Amino acid sequence: MLKGLLFDxxxxxxNSAKFHLxxxxxxxxELGITLTDAQLDSLRxxxxxxxxxxxxxxxxxxxxxxxxxxxxxxxxxxxxxVEQVETMTPxxxxxxxxxxxxxxxxxxxxxxxxxxxxxxPKILTRLGIMDEFDGIVDPATLHHxxxxxxxxxxxxxIAGLKADEVISFED
Numbered sequence: 001m002l003k004g005l006l007f008d009x010x011x012x013x014x015n016s017a018k019f020h021l022x023x024x025x026x027x028x029x030e031l032g033i034t035l036t037d038a039q040l041d042s043l044r045x046x047x048x049x050x051x052x053x054x055x056x057x058x059x060x061x062x063x064x065x066x067x068x069x070x071x072x073x074x075x076x077x078x079x080x081x082v083e084q085v086e087t088m089t090p091x092x093x094x095x096x097x098x099x100x101x102x103x104x105x106x107x108x109x110x111x112x113x114x115x116x117x118x119x120x121p122k123i124l125t126r127l128g129i130m131d132e133f134d135g136i137v138d139p140a141t142l143h144h145x146x147x148x149x150x151x152x153x154x155x156x157x158i159a160g161l162k163a164d165e166v167i168s169f170e171d
Contacts, residue, residue, distance in 0.1 A: 003165040004110035006155040007133075009120050010044065011171030014092050016123055017044055019084035024051060027077045033059030044171075045146045047116055047139065048074045078119070085119060088126040101132045110134045114155040114168065116146060134159060 010017040021040050028035050039058050043051045052074050056062045065073070104111055113120050113136040124130040135158035137151050144150045152168050159166065 001165065002109065002167065004112065004156075004159040004161045004167075005104055006112050006114045006152055006159070006166050006168040008045070008168075008170045009113055009115035009117055009123060012094070012169045013097050013129070014088070014094055014123065014127060016085065016088065016092075016117075016119075019081050020044075020051075020117075022084070023077045023080040024055060026080065027052075027073060028055050028059065031055075031059060031061065031073075033061065045116055047142075047145050048078065048118065050145055052077070082119065082122065085123055085126060088123065090128040093127050093129065098129075101129065105132065110159040110161060110166075112155040112159045113137065114151045115139070116142075116151065 007013055010020070021043065024043055025035055025040060033055060035055065035058060039055075043054060046054070049070065052070055053062065056064065056070075101111070111133045113124065113133050115137070116139050117123065118139055120136050121130065124133065124136075135155075137154045137158065139151070141154065142150055153163075155168075156163060156166055
């Protein structure tokens with residue numbers, strides 16, 4: 001029996017991925033790396049450091065920087081992304097999502113966010129839907145990025161539900 005819904009964030013509840021991709025593309029350009037659309041698209045749904053390492057690999061610069069320099073680049077990218085997030089409003093919720101969340105609440109379904117974004121709480125707050133969810137997986141606790149199912153297993157644990165009691169929404 002269905003008891004819960006697990007949601008990715010970018011591309012499912014809102015389209016904040018466009019802000020990530022713009023920030024990553026700008027950083028790549030600063031590093032002298034030109035990304036194709038396909039390369040940019042490959043950054044969706046993976047962690048910040050995995051994204052940076054992939055960009056450096058695309059540019060043949062994977063061994064050029066220290067871990068401290070990489071952390072600095074990732075922090076700079078995130079600061080630019082957060083600036084864009086601050087412009088988000090409930091109007092940025094994708095069509096049909098408010099109705100889906102309201103219907104799920106009426107049916108007492110548990111709802112948990114399973115997003116690789118460390119900024120998920122900030123985004124949900126800007127969208128005005130933070131209180132709709134019973135929990136958020138902390139991506140810092142994960143050992144494997146998507147498509148590995150670890151994030152969804154953790155989301156199930158947060159909801160206190162089994163795999164056959166939830167549906168996961170992913171773009």
